[in-house]
Amino acid sequence: MSRNEILKSIRAQRVPTAELPSLDRTWLRFADPLAQFESQLAGVGGRAVRVRSTDEIAPILNARPEFANANGIVSHVAGVAANCDLATIADPHELESVDWAIMPAEFGVAENGAAWVTDERIRHRAIYFIVQHLALVLPADQIVHNMHEAYARLSVGSSSLGVFISGPSKTADIEQSLVIGAHGPRSLTVFLVEPA
């Protein structure tokens, strides 16, 4: 009955009407959104790597010691080998020992270096947060200028989780010193696959 009381109490208040503004206008745009995305990502502690095809990703990762020596690897990107399959894991707690995940992202946002990912067709959403290192792969021509364009293109609520990820997990809670790697991934690499 709290519900009805709260609603009743809200309806009893006389609040002046106000229009909902239209957001359909021209917002910030960039001459080179891809370059802007890369520099924003670098600014938040991430790393952007341009590749011509997804085949180039595995060699680049293999050259990194923290990848070559990784325990568990999850990959949802063709061409990058994995040794752990999310679909066969019943309990997400088991992902604790996974070091790397290479996952597709739908698109990026130039103004803040964020990439949009969802848990659609992904059995355990924890994968984005529990691994030590995260790599996202997205087509280089899928960079929108700003957040308004981002919401115009994505369908909010189509999956139970959708996240803008911008850089690795970080904190500045101890005397405002920036530390990378709070609870989630210690690094974020975004592979931008250039159109063929």
Add this chain to the structure above:
Amino acid sequence: MNHAPLAAAFVADAPRAKWHDETLWFVRAKRDKAAQSVPEWEELRECAAQIKAHTVSRLADYLEQFEREATRRGAVVHWARNAAEHNEIVLKLLSDRGVKRLVKSKSMLTEECHLNPFLERHGIEVVDTDLGERIVQLAGESPSHIVLPAIHKKKEDVGQIFHEHLGTTAGATDPNYLTEAARQHLREKFVQAEAGLTGVNFAIAETGGFVVCTNEGNADLGVSLPTLHIASMGIEKLVPRAQDLGVFLRLLARSATGQPITTYSSHFHGPRPGGELHIVLVDNGRSDILASDEFRRSLNCIRCGACMNTCPVYRRSGGHSYQTSVPGPIGSILAPSRNPKMFYSLPQACSLCGSCSDVCPVKIDLHHQLLTWRRELAHQGLLSRSKRLGMQAMSFVFRRPALYRLAGRVARWLTPLLPRFMIYNGLNAWGKQRELPDFPAKSFGEQYAERRRHESQRNS
């Protein structure tokens, strides 16, 4: 409770107060840079304010729509009139499922409801997982800032706390080392937890979902391992449409820390497969604020903390001196709405510099509301005795011009002759921490009259 003596205790440690002041100013400067990098900043603020004004004008409809949509997506919506109801709902959800261990991520609302001590009394272990919140939790304190909960702690303090509770090396102060220790410690807690609780930054009426913003990813980790996710939100967190988020996400992180966006902006819609999602809608005084033309806009607040970072009083008095879960300028408006007797002193601390209103991303007229509160509190007879007597004396003198002039003359003649202790003592709040300016030889009135005389001589 009274703000001034608590602030005095904070300021007594002068180097620390100076450091606190400078650290927050640094964050404010980062905010300025971020805001200036967006050419349409003012347009965004205007849109945000309009969206909020519209939402509260139809709040009941939007809440019903939200409930309908959230339910359709498989979430369970609960309603709480006050803090006690909120806590009971959470406890019941946990105890019905035999949950003994809960991980929480930044939720000022659960602070407002004093959820932690309540659950602990019922034998549930509650772990705050935001690093800053964990620091203050281990220290047995409350957050002193809504975005930077441990901003009042130096790294030496954190080193000591972690040494005692997490077994880090005594005397260690390196933030990297300390953060790594917290990471290991909290991972253990994440893995053991049987339920995760988050706050809500924005809820969307159109889709029945909500957004949680963090840099650490603690909200996401906390709710993606256990099957039960509880989200606590104040009823003012709603926006009508998903596209409105574009406006608010552009404003929030830039205003809070100067980042272009938080690392994780997570949109939750319904439970994950095999899981449960419960959303608790909390009123706790918010619908009363809705009624007031003066204070309604305080419900626009998106809890970015910018008004605290810029406030000269907050920066120098520390968040704990406010004794309320939301301190600073916005806290000084919200707290008296809830309990004017207890929080009467907060609006008095304001210097009316207006800086908070300038930085507020949702255009709340903070300093006007603080001034309104002063009038209102005086009206309710809630001023302290010294303030009341002082104001009565002043009004007596101001109403008698001859007496006013005489008093001025006596003061100008007498004050320079008085020994120091008679001027700088407990009765003179203005002489605390600063030297009073020298008295002019002539009063303003005398100078004005003289000037008029000269001018009329010149013109004649």
